[in-house]
Amino acid sequence: MFNMFLYAVGVMYTPGPINILGLNQGIHKKVKASIGFFAGVGLAMFILFLIFGYTGENVIKKTHLIYISIVGSGYILYLAMKIFKASIQINEETPAKQLSFKDGLLMQLFNPKAMLATLPIATIHFPANEITGATILPASAVLALMACLAPCTYALIGMRFSTYIHNDRILKYFNTGMAILLAYVAFAIFKAHVFDVIAGVNAF
Secondary structure: OHHHHHHHHHHHOOOOHHHHHHHHHHHOOOOHHHHHHHHHHHHHHHHHHHHHHHHOOOOOOHHHHHHHHHHHHHHHHHHHHHHHHOOOOOOOOOOOOOOOHHHHHHHHHOOHHHHHHHHHHHHHHHHHOOOOHHHHHHHHHHHHHHHHHHHHHHHHHHHHHHOOOOOHHHHHHHHHHHHHHHHHHHHHHHHHHHHHHHHHHHOO
16 A cells, blocks of 8 residues: 555656646745646546556556547647746736646646556556555545646645745746646647657557
């Protein structure tokens, strides 16, 4: 059981598109306004754990990952552009282009990293720890909560860091940096799970 949670922490709390967005929300002091986004992430992970927990690899096969990756990388790139274009005003009460529950839900559902993280847990760790039948539901809920808290933790770190920032231009630089980083993640996902897969198929 300990190894399962250790693995979950390792994959959920490493930098990724969701956690990068969480950090950015914290830097812009939008942690409370982003609770819906975090909840969407948690619900997406709960859905994935239930799907894989009860069906294993029968529903979403590895061959489906290429199509999911296309949608996921495209959505991440869209959010990168959204952040890049966002207006920056430190004293603004409700900043424009706030990330929503739908953003968190869709981005995580179509995030290949989320699927690659949940699949080993649901198909290997669950059976190894005798998590079957009705016990899959609470186990999935606990793991989904952990997933929800990951970007929230990054957001709190970003909020703490933001107390030292008192210039709109500096925040704009952060936004640009975050957008570039997200765009890189999107292209990296596309290359690893789409381009390289197609190239590998064509090589035979």
